[in-house]
Amino acid sequence: MTTRSTTSIPQSPPRPPPVLVVDDDVSGARATLLSLDDGGYATTAESDGDAVLRLVRREAMRLVVSELYIACSEGACVVQALKADRVRLPRLRVLAHSRHTAPADDAWALAAGCDAVLHKPAATRSLLREVRRLDGGERTDAGDLADDGVQGD
Amino acid sequence: MPVIWPTTECRVTDEVPRLPARLAPLTLATPPLAAVEYMELVDGTFVRWYVSEVEGRAVPGTRGSHCLLFACDGIIRRVWEYPPNWRTLDAAALTLLSWQR
Numbered sequence: 001m002t003t004r005s006t007t008s009i010p011q012s013p014p015r016p017p018p019v020l021v022v023d024d025d026v027s028g029a030r031a032t033l034l035s036l037d038d039g040g041y042a043t044t045a046e047s048d049g050d051a052v053l054r055l056v057r058r059e060a061m062r063l064v065v066s067e068l069y070i071a072c073s074e075g076a077c078v079v080q081a082l083k084a085d086r087v088r089l090p091r092l093r094v095l096a097h098s099r100h101t102a103p104a105d106d107a108w109a110l111a112a113g114c115d116a117v118l119h120k121p122a123a124t125r126s127l128l129r130e131v132r133r134l135d136g137g138e139r140t141d142a143g144d145l146a147d148d149g150v151q152g153d
Numbered sequence: 154m155p156v157i158w159p160t161t162e163c164r165v166t167d168e169v170p171r172l173p174a175r176l177a178p179l180t181l182a183t184p185p186l187a188a189v190e191y192m193e194l195v196d197g198t199f200v201r202w203y204v205s206e207v208e209g210r211a212v213p214g215t216r217g218s219h220c221l222l223f224a225c226d227g228i229i230r231r232v233w234e235y236p237p238n239w240r241t242l243d244a245a246a247l248t249l250l251s252w253q254r
Contacts, residue, residue: 080213084214110231116228119228133230
């Protein structure tokens with residue numbers, strides 16, 4: 001009699017969807033992508049508003065880092081269109097990472113539904129900290145909290 | 154439980170904070186983000202944050218009738234889930250709260 005042992009192949013956890021960087025400025029997008037890459041995030045980039053809508057809905061993306069004032073066919077602001085789509089994108093979080101830093105720009109970002117705003121230029125550490133917060137804190141490390149003056153045990 | 158550095162402070166301010174001015178001009182066709190109350194706090198790294206509770210019903214993707222905004226120089230965090238007694242929290246607890254979403 002022979003016995004067969006079955007060895008289950010360990011499955012790696014499903015990879016989270018990439019972070020989508022939306023920027024109409026090539027150098028700005030590149031800097032953001034490099035920073036997120038430093039933080040271990042898979043990324044993809046897009047600059048066209050309608051392409052952003054299609055991509056985020058198709059891939060069920062959960063985190064978008066976006067410049068402001070990117071128009072799309074559904075409105076003057078692709079962020080507003082994304083955040084308003086609660087049926088298809090109930091868990092989408094958007095960080096406005098913008099070179100537009102006037103008070104009116106902040107107001108625009110908040111009124112559009114952004115979950116956070118970070119002005120450019122920002123240190124890689126600051127960008128990653130805000131992304132981790134919106135990412136659910138799963139990758140939050142002690143350094144993130146220490147940056148805010150909170151020290152873990 | 155996290156330990157908070159003992160350098161935090163928190164107070165209700167009677168000064169005009171930066172945040173209201175930042176929120177004043179709206180350019181989207183939504184009602185104004187009417188601020189209900191403001192506080193300021195200094196976190197453990199001496200960064201001054203302005204905390205405000207604003208109406209949230211008209212915000213795309215709204216998750217509640219109100220939300221908190223934590224604002225410091227160059228950063229604004231929106232928090233939808235927060236306790237009703239947030240006004241009574243000390244600066245350390247508010248700093249942790251700013252990590253909620």
